[in-house]
Amino acid sequence: MTIDDIARLASVSKATVSAVLNDKPGVARLTRDRVAAIIDRFNYQPSHVARSLSVRSTKSIGLVIKEIDNPYYTRIMRGVFDACSRRGYTVFLGSSELTFVQEEKSIQAMVNQQVDGLILTPLQGGNRDITYLATLIARKFPLVLIGEVKNLQTGVVTILNADAAYEAVSYLIQQGRRDIAYFAGPATSMHNDERYEGYRRALAEHELAISPRYVREAGSYFEGGRKEGLELFGGPGEKPTAVFCYNDLVAIGLINALQELKIRVPEDVAVIGFDNIDFCRYANVPLTTIENPAAAMGEAAADLLIGQIEQGDRFVPERITLNARLIKRSST
Amino acid sequence: MTIDDIARLASVSKATVSAVLNDKPGVARLTRDRVAAIIDRFNYQPSHVARSLSVRSTKSIGLVIKEIDNPYYTRIMRGVFDACSRRGYTVFLGSSELTFVQEEKSIQAMVNQQVDGLILTPLQGGNRDITYLATLIARKFPLVLIGEVKNLQTGVVTILNADAAYEAVSYLIQQGRRDIAYFAGPATSMHNDERYEGYRRALAEHELAISPRYVREAGSYFEGGRKEGLELFGGPGEKPTAVFCYNDLVAIGLINALQELKIRVPEDVAVIGFDNIDFCRYANVPLTTIENPAAAMGEAAADLLIGQIEQGDRFVPERITLNARLIKRSST
DNA sequence: ATATACAGCTAAACCGATTCAGGTGAATAT
DNA sequence: ATATTCACCTGAATCGGTTTAGCTGTATAT
Known part of the structure; x- marks a missing residue:
């Protein structure tokens, strides 16, 4: 089932079907209903890939964390995932496995998949090489870091x-x-x-x-x-x-x-x-x-990133700082 | 940078560039080298999306687990992720959040993103509705379950x-x-x-x-x-x-x-x-x-799924059973 | 009666790759 | 000298959508 099939069945052009699909104006009530009826009679789902190619956006983001099975990062994941699904984005999973090489590889894999943006919990350390990330940022690639990296002008989410x-x-x-x-x-x-x-x-x-x-x-x-x-x-x-x-x-x-x-x-x-x-x-x-409000940080990062993606140009790198509060239990 | 730009720069057709990119035969040594040189001089990366549209495969799979921040599922994730990156697939993250509605939604989101296949840790229970999964299977959609679901003919990975x-x-x-x-x-x-x-x-x-x-x-x-x-x-x-x-x-x-x-x-x-x-x-x-060898199950599931994807038609639903061994510590 | 506006629709270009049916010319066979 | 083969390359179609310029025909303004 393609948009052409639907167009043929409804005896309209695919432009009209496209307009119906995307709730664009300029389609008569009657036509809209007729097309819509056919669409869901055949349970037609437009091809996400084709759409992505056309609009140059995949409606997906990449999440690269340090360790997949570390409960802390896992909570970040949950936050990112929740915020993204709420806003209609899907998330690609990546992991740096605590090495710089692997981090860069994972990021490249995501960029290659043409995600619309990236959330990264960056590795840190004196020998951190900034150049790759800096290139990305220079290319205006939407990027949000959870945790600081020096000399990098992007969105950042941290706690104090x-x-x-x-x-x-x-x-x-x-x-x-x-x-x-x-x-x-x-x-x-x-x-x-x-x-x-x-x-x-x-x-x-x-x-x-x-x-x-x-x-x-x-x-x-x-x-x-x-x-x-x-x-x-x-x-x-x-x-x-x-x-x-x-x-x-x-x-x-x-x-x-x-x-x-x-x-x-x-x-x-x-x-x-x-x-x-x-x-x-x-x-x-x-x-x-x-x-440590990891889930909240994940959500904040995702919201920040998606804002960045959808604003496009005139966007100023923002910084969000969340509170971490003391929880008193019996070890003190 | 598109394939057309490269073709123009190398004064060949895009078919030739494509052949170089994909290591296809039928390109003279000299031409191949010339094109390759230009490709990496400009650091050109072909558009994954365009390729996906053309070849009808996104080289990605979906992973839908029950709970994102549950250490058990997290280990499954790690296994799936490792196996997939080894074989050049990326993974989309989804979660059923322990409800059937959310499970189906997540699966649909993945299918909609046109993943090549799906790994699912299915919710279970008497009121489980099989129809959606059954439809998927009937459509020959590659699917591997971690854990059993009755009356479903797909790949399954379990322990005894x-x-x-x-x-x-x-x-x-x-x-x-x-x-x-x-x-x-x-x-x-x-x-x-x-x-x-x-x-x-x-x-x-x-x-x-x-x-x-x-x-x-x-x-x-x-x-x-x-x-x-x-x-x-x-x-x-x-x-x-x-x-x-x-x-x-x-x-x-x-x-x-x-x-x-x-x-x-x-x-x-x-x-x-x-x-x-x-x-x-x-x-x-x-x-x-x-x-409970969760990571190993994840890997097995991914390998099974990718096998299924790449074999295409003549594929028989397989079942992999892993061993779970007793670890004796001081609580007994 | 004519000009203007506008709602509703479509044809065709475009996104960026892959693929396949040929075309070309040089090398070999007859 | 002609036919055949083959390596190498290209044009054009294709994947399935979006988008824009422009074409109708009817409604309103002058």
Whole structure:
């Protein structure tokens, strides 16, 4: 079934059928009804591909995330997906698998599929090569980043990591904790820099010194948190009375280590995570953490992107900042 | 940049350029090199959309899962994604959000986008309407299901749920447990039926009776497991010494309830889950469970589907069954 | 009565690729 | 010298839509 068939059956031109399909004016009531009747009698669906070729838009966007099966990115996905389906866009899935090569490949695959725009949770780090993304932006290709990349003029959606970290650490101080450690994320992560900054600011504001032994790179997984926990709390030397962690997995790993060492949470040591993954609720010590509104970020990114796509030219790169709030549970 | 531009620049016809692009024979070495040089000098990428229209294939598939941010489906996604990118297909994301209406909508959106085929983790239940899927199949639309749907002749990828459950329950019996409960999944789930069947068989084989009080519908989430756990173990009456759970979340909910009731795991009660989500490893009582090879199923489904797409006609609906093995940890 | 406006419709160009039935000329066969 | 073969290349049709300029014929204005 093509538009020609419908035109023939209705004895009109395909231009008229097209007008009916797209609710364009200039078709008499009677004709419109007759054509519409035939269209749904034969259950005709216009070819999306042909339409795309003609109007130069595929009504689809690409989403390239860091890891497909990471609950945090998964929540971003859900937000993007929801916003897109609401606005009639479909989404292509891509993943950078944590490597720059793969990231660029995925982006290229999407661009090649001629998506109308792209949402990216960019990899970060000193050795980040900006050129490819910059080219894309120079070509006016609609692009929205979730998370910052320096020197790139596009739409960006973020949370105020530093402020959230500040709030969390202040809360610990307010509870009487004075020796507070930070279990840091990967050194290449800008999120980590920002969270550290909040930590630093909170301590500085209360005139508490930062002990170098208390700032440890634990990465972003369970194992890192556990390992650093065993080392710091199992080894010799002073022990902190609270730990602010880069993310929830690290916090859970740490708690696991603490329990193994028979150190009580929160009595002996308070722990705060970041992200509020589902797991926090299920854990036997429900984790105090910072709600990272991943789904909302996904939605915001999609809305921003689609706005960008549909505005075309005169569009100014926007920046959306969402709030991350502290969720108090029993680990503090 | 279109194929015409390249043709003009190389002073050949677009047919020749097309032949070069697609590595077709019948182009002289010299010409081929000249054209190729121009193609990559201008960094020309042929329009995927135009190509799709011409060859009637978009080199993309649709993946419709039940829930985007459910770790189990997320692992399926990863498998599908990996297999597809390996074979040069891109994947559209869709979600049924656990409702039949939304499932059909998502599928239609994909079909409308003219994907070459579809992978679906179908909703199940007595009131499942088969007609739409059946129509698709009748139209020879390539479709692979992850999980069974009755009366549908397509590719299917599954695990032997009953056998896996049988193995798990047998293991409990072998450890000396005799009063074994089953915390069941949603009544509409075929997986649940099969797992119950395995449970039943294991008990029957050892001439152990099934106590109706011990078979309880806990659904598929943490809350259900916790609630049924509190009821069964907190209330009056006999208590089982082991529980086989529909899935890991239910098992974790149950363990949470048991800990609240000061019942020791595994000393007083052994618990087995199903799926082996990441969480099992992180829990303070590492959960014995059944490894559900979700990623492998995703890969198998994608391979099956792509095979089906590329074979075209003479294709026989295949069925792939993967093994699920018991992973013994400290909850038993 | 003539000019003007307008609603309703269509023919044909266009989007950017693929494909196939020939055409051309050089090399080989008879 | 003519016929045959073959490698290489091209023109034009095709995929299935959208869009625009222009053509009707009827209604209104002058």
